[in-house]
Amino acid sequence: MSTRFLAAISLLLVLCACSHKDSANSQVGMAIDSTNGGTISGTVILEGPCPAPQTFLCGDNVGCDRASVTAQHWIVNNGKVANAFIYIKDGLDNKKYTIPTSPALLDQRHCVYKPHVMGLILGQPLEVLNSDSTLHNVHLTSASVGESFNRIFPQGMAPMSSHFETPGIKTIKCDVHGWMNCYIGVVPHPFFAVSDSTGHFEIKGVPPGDYTLELWHESTTGSDNAVVETKKISVKAKETQRADFSITAR
Amino acid sequence: MNASFIMPNNSATVGMASSNDLRYNPWLHRFALLTAACCFLLLFIGGLVTSHQAGLSVPDWPTSYGWNMFTFPMKDWIGNIFYEHTHRLFASFVGLLILVQAFLLQRYETRSWVKRLGWLALGGVILQGILGGMTVLLYLPPAVSSAHAGLGQAVFCLSLAIAMVTGKRWEETSTKIIEPSRFGVRMLSLITVIVIFTQLIVGAWMRHTFSGLAIPTFPLAPNGGLVPDFTSFGTVINFLHTRVGAFLVTLLTFTTARIVFRYHSKNRRLAVATLLAMFLLGVQITLGAITIWTQKAVTPTTLHVSCGAAILGTMTYIMILSWHVYAAHDAGKVTTTAAIAGAKA
Numbered sequence A: 001m002s003t004r005f006l007a008a009i010s011l012l013l014v015l016c017a018c019s020h021k022d023s024a025n026s027q028v029g030m031a032i033d034s035t036n037g038g039t040i041s042g043t044v045i046l047e048g049p050c051p052a053p054q055t056f057l058c059g060d061n062v063g064c065d066r067a068s069v070t071a072q073h074w075i076v077n078n079g080k081v082a083n084a085f086i087y088i089k090d091g092l093d094n095k096k097y098t099i100p101t102s103p104a105l106l107d108q109r110h111c112v113y114k115p116h117v118m119g120l121i122l123g124q125p126l127e128v129l130n131s132d133s134t135l136h137n138v139h140l141t142s143a144s145v146g147e148s149f150n151r152i153f154p155q156g157m158a159p160m161s162s163h164f165e166t167p168g169i170k171t172i173k174c175d176v177h178g179w180m181n182c183y184i185g186v187v188p189h190p191f192f193a194v195s196d197s198t199g200h201f202e203i204k205g206v207p208p209g210d211y212t213l214e215l216w217h218e219s220t221t222g223s224d225n226a227v228v229e230t231k232k233i234s235v236k237a238k239e240t241q242r243a244d245f246s247i248t249a250r
Numbered sequence B: 001m002n003a004s005f006i007m008p009n010n011s012a013t014v015g016m017a018s019s020n021d022l023r024y025n026p027w028l029h030r031f032a033l034l035t036a037a038c039c040f041l042l043l044f045i046g047g048l049v050t051s052h053q054a055g056l057s058v059p060d061w062p063t064s065y066g067w068n069m070f071t072f073p074m075k076d077w078i079g080n081i082f083y084e085h086t087h088r089l090f091a092s093f094v095g096l097l098i099l100v101q102a103f104l105l106q107r108y109e110t111r112s113w114v115k116r117l118g119w120l121a122l123g124g125v126i127l128q129g130i131l132g133g134m135t136v137l138l139y140l141p142p143a144v145s146s147a148h149a150g151l152g153q154a155v156f157c158l159s160l161a162i163a164m165v166t167g168k169r170w171e172e173t174s175t176k177i178i179e180p181s182r183f184g185v186r187m188l189s190l191i192t193v194i195v196i197f198t199q200l201i202v203g204a205w206m207r208h209t210f211s212g213l214a215i216p217t218f219p220l221a222p223n224g225g226l227v228p229d230f231t232s233f234g235t236v237i238n239f240l241h242t243r244v245g246a247f248l249v250t251l252l253t254f255t256t257a258r259i260v261f262r263y264h265s266k267n268r269r270l271a272v273a274t275l276l277a278m279f280l281l282g283v284q285i286t287l288g289a290i291t292i293w294t295q296k297a298v299t300p301t302t303l304h305v306s307c308g309a310a311i312l313g314t315m316t317y318i319m320i321l322s323w324h325v326y327a328a329h330d331a332g333k334v335t336t337t338a339a340i341a342g343a344k345a
């Protein structure tokens, strides 16, 4: 291999590294217009019977400080589904929004992730904590090559900081405690919400316009293969638009 | 039977027999047996890691949560770490056994090709350790994990071969060969070993792509027929392992058995190994079915992996023995009708 070729390769690597850094630092953009913006609000409903919740025994995992864990796959109250991630999929015309500098928090407490589902703006920092007196591993899976990681998180370690450079649903799991998993919906704008325990969600400050709204739930990927339809919605200034979703479990 | 007893007039053979007596080292053989047994146990523990999906529970390698692997405190061997960490520790022990075995063979073994087998096993186990580390650091890509599973089986077979050839009875090949086709049992057992090994790789690939339940029913497909609807890659690989591969291995094992019982039934070791292979095959298909019916419960799934290794090992034994019988026969060390006739003349 010639020296010239090596030099060219190293130059290319340096250039890549620089451009990488630039994109991570660009945090300027539009702020959410909370006075003139509209609101999208709705409820997530489960069609059909609620699947039985799965329970895991913590066994010899004394550091979890609990005997068992109920899976958070389906959290359903009176037919209303919690932990659904609702976001604007289309219609925002690639406008850039201000990325908050304060990190979103993800805690590992009693061998469960808090929260189970959360949303993040692309580039927003994420801080992972370990409140347990036991160790975990933080295993992130992303569809984007190179973004996935698997890190150790012993008890007493300082919070772990991270951020995402590609949109999508990211999975975090702990392979020590097989039941521990959570999901992070990463979108390039601030118009998203996660349904609460009553199945309710609300997205505020949406600029007036026509949008496609999409719902993601743990059951829409993987073996459940549940079906949710996307919604077309028209948002008007200072008005609230209803958008109820129903998940059909199979 | 002693070779010098068969061919008393052949001074070359007598010389070989005495060197064989010198060659046999009971401790070397016992050490090789221990190594092979530990390799088998390691395959079982490795199977447990995958069954529990514990492969990434220790993210770092060769360290464990920043600790030296051998000083990682036992209080932290929690949850799935227990399986992954004991796999790493026991693998290190097996690596040490194979290393010591290579040096023992170098020092006490007289046949240079057996010495080479020892070094080959050492190279295999080192590569295996690196593959294990790589698959952890790369988050278990199916190709690397399957290669790790396959190489593990290969190193086990190599250890088994070393245990065989260092045995006292290795030179006792007294079978009278009456098989008309000179390549029958040899070629059949060789093909069977290759097909079983391929079947194990396909099984590993299926397992590491989480396709083990892509066809959730057995023996019939969910559509009620023998062939499922191929809706995904998982269904294809599942079909290849649970139907095509299982059928081919069964067919080949029984064909090999037919030749062995027809022409080599007087060779007790060959006959017993063949019976064992057939028995294990029955157990294996049952375990495979239970794995599907219990939706991959840890115990039947891991036993299925181990039983697959046992079948591969048994068929490797049959293959090596049958090739050895013919090799010895060709070297003129065993009684054949022709040899007896020649001696009488």
Ligand SMILES: [Cu+2]
Residues within 6 Å of the ligand: A111, A135, A136, A137, A174, A175, A176, A177, A180
């Ligand atoms: Cu954990």
